[in-house]
Amino acid sequence: MIDLIQTRRDLHQIPELALNETETHDYLLQVIAQLPQTWLTVRTIKVLPTAILVHITGSQPTQTLGYRADMDALPVDETTELPFSSTHAGISHACGHDLHMTVALGILAHFATHQPKDNLIFFFQPAEESHSGGKIAYDADVFTGDWHIDELYGLHDRPNLPAGTIATRIGTLFAGTSEITIDFTGRTGHAAFPQAANDMVVAASAFVTQLQSIVARNIAPTASAVITIGKFEAGTIRNVIAGAAHLEGTLRGFTQEDIAYLKQRIQELASGIAKSYNCDVHVTLEQGGYYPVVNDAAITQDFITYMQTAPVDFERTEPVMTGEDFGYLLHHIPGTMFWLGVGDTTELHTSTFNPDEHALQPAVNAMIGYLTHRMQKGSRS
Template sequence: MTLSEDELIQIRRNFHQIPELALHETETHKYLLEVIKTFKQDYLKLKKISELPTALLVKVTGSDPQRTIGYRADMDALPVTENNGLAYASKHQGIMHACGHDLHMTVALGILNYYSENQPKDNLVFFFQPAEESESGGRQAYDLGVFSGEYQVDEFYGLHDNADLPSGVIGCRNGTLFAGTTEVNVTVHGTSGHAAYPHEANDAVVIAANFITQVQTIISRNIDPTKCGVITFGKLEAGTIRNVIAGTARIEGTIRGLTQDMIEFIRQRIVEVAKGLELSFNDKIDLEFNQGGYYPVENNPELTTRFINYMKQSDAKYQDMAPAMTGEDFGYLLNKIPGTMFWLGVDSPGSLHSADFLPNEKAIEDGIAAFTGFLNYRMNSEEN
């Protein structure tokens, strides 16, 4: 028996009350299992991952499989204090499903529930993924060899809710949907000294200021204006008191780009700027880069063209989208396995990651209907 709209909404609200941070999704994992075990089990096989214990794989065995299609739903929440006054508000102080992963999981369960009752032609693998917001859960799973053997995936799909799109609208594009991101940590090593004797010191504040200014010219003077790249330094710490020259400075920031080549180009230019400043100021600058699994979400051309064409000719509400500079670790999986990520409009009054993010729950059924329709088309198509 397939889940009703009221049941789906209640499932989403239950998830909403138990948000958990990356790699700590124990209650969420337990509730997922409880819901899935109410489904017809004839075609289902569940797999846990000991090295990634909050993750869950569910395989649906196809009747005449030509391929295995993967579907990913992320599970973790954010360290945000909710401000919606809901009867089903978060029970975990300071943690909230402010990015809509509660809705992502509910849509995935709706699709899984449908195929537990209606055996698909192809094999399906549902990946309930921990640690999207941090810790690169997608990369961890891939690097553990999760998607091999019986759970090898030929093509991967996943959605992300969009607060600005009307409820139920499917949005997508060929090429890059989301930017890749890389964390940058910079430590400037100068020499501290008395404010009255700057010639006897090597001012880390001055060096840090020069570093920030010069790095900003990478975007304005090294990158084609028709292409996209971002460098933002959001944190700078240096010094202890006004009359002591700082001997060290710490800068923290992020690189974002729509292609991996762009991210690597920006990274190399930052290294070159640092080396130049070391020569200019006779100092030492340490750089740390951490991309983890947050590669650009680059949709596969063939699969995405098929997906978009289907959505345009179906009953789904479809909209072409521009790329966004937000990050998503599904990009790592798409770097390894061809696939497509798409938006689902939820028409929220508050933006993603905000304390008043509140998706329209009517979008749940629209998302399930649109994607099950696409999967049925994909599995019964003459195309490979």
Template sequence: MTQLTTSELIQIRRHLHQIPELAMHETQTRDYLIEVISQMNLDHAEIRDQLSALPTAVLVRIEGRDPQRTIGYRTDIDALPVDEQTGLPYTSRHPHIMHACGHDIHMTVALGILNYFLEYQPRDNLVFFFQPAEESKNGGKVAYEQGVFQDKWRPDEFYGLHDNPDLPAGAIGCRMGTLFAGTTEVNVDFIGQSGHAAFPQDANDMVVAASQFINQVQTIISRSINPIESGVITFGLMQAGTIRNVIAGSARLEGTIRGLTQVMIERIVDRLQQVATGIASSYDCEVNIEFNQGGYLPVENNPALTERLIKFCKQDSETEFIETAPAMTGEDFGYLLSKFPGTMFWLGVDDNSQLHSATLTPDESSINKGINSINRFLEFRMTH
């Protein structure tokens, strides 16, 4: 295979779009990726797949002609449990699953970059990581903890992109500091005493306790967090009670914490713990609070590498660069950036629908533009 043409890249993207799979179940996706990669010039490359902890992952390493470093490039490959409503002729063939976050675009761009450097052997080593389980199950964290990035597979720096419907097709967006917030799941269980609605003195109502907890939590962001910084606490699920005339003896809240730095997230966690302890004391009940962050740390870009990327994009006449604000959405690339210096950036796909929407329809002209900009940057990086 020589350089992939625009029409071939679009065909690849559309095939990937038709076979979306959920985290850790990306078997068809893995097989198709290997099929495409196997047709490329692999004279200076090595493929790894069927990893014990990540059986759907694919890694490709290109040996540089005069390597000074190993550069990592990561793309995510999983999809979301969304019923597609685009009406496209290449709509998802898998019921209730869709590439509603644009990972089909991510993979296609990665394949285009890989194909280019397989044809034009780079100076430095390149490691491509086609990562399962970004949307859930912490694929990046699992890979790191299982020792995937060791010896010749260890990158000195890591890069990755995410598509952005709000940016023009093919534009590169980035910023110094945090690009994506870190996210932490929080579950709170309240245990009291159920009873007849007519005899509240003989029960301990957990609807009241949970409600007061929610009210007090609202003050964490407004009174415990520096207003110049950013944090979010949202409880999207509340379960309590069985019938109107029985006092609920238990209640459960499920929510999410988001912050632009790990310090911010840990501060919010501490305050939630304190509020839970106070409610337990005030309402003479048991309050159990559980946190789960997994691999979803803030995507905190390395200052030196990000400055170099932004400088290149601004100077490159063929790249449209847009400085972007931080986003409160989460991305598990943050975990890898906590272990390796690196940068995540946006690729504009110019769409009226937002990420995770059933109608997301990225502009496919972004694929070739993104590949070309990233290829030029990586070649620039290898000499600077």
């Protein structure tokens, strides 16, 4: 077994941004190398060099169960003043991926010494926060042949649940997300002669105002979606009419159908603004792998039933607008994502995020128990 607390603290000190998780990659390989290797096969892949896959051969396999742990950190300067704070300036595990990896290692360590009945594959995934590492791996056919996964599981820590609590739901757990980038091009001019210019502050402002009607008047009141423009840039000085404007934002929805429709409406609205204000409007909508995280109904019902009788605190939860590229993997591989409560700390993605380490062991125990249970049920087919 591994020391969960020390492992988490070691990982916490070496946070790295998406696709640059080299030190994290090396640390994980060192931990894995210290485990019994009898049933283990470790694999790295060229298309995603910091990723690690570990295959555990089952004693009587009829299926392969997968477990995913994301590796990357955020460009957030940690201010917790913990003795094991980030040693990488301006970067921290403000989303708790150090816990995610530690729980995965704890589960892996158990099955490395207790051969499972079915095959297991652990996927230590880079680039969840950006660049859609899960999509990169899947689209590169990583999960084919001996590395095919029949069911996939993964967790995300959550600060407003008691430490060690497991929570999930059937259906959508997290929203799908898409990045919005819009550029408006008109004509610069003197503030005293607006008739000789084409003001993109006015055009872009009209767009932002009308944008808010899309969800209110195009998405059913019983459904949920959100469109937010978080960045608006235009102009250089107070007495010059801005001939260009740049917007950046995000849209989120609980179904891929709603997301596709929101994208269509944004494009249509942009076309209308271009005609109304006689300007050019260029829209870029980038979703990548951030599909809605939709838990498989049958698998998740079994997961819930097990957790309700296991020695762990369990709660049903409502969907949230958080994004996760695990959604792309679940779009192709049936499985379940669940929350792991980490106690009363500040919110995710903040400089003071400090999850309760007492959550680690209950999560490891719960997933060892559930995966063993799932193997006893046999293949879905």
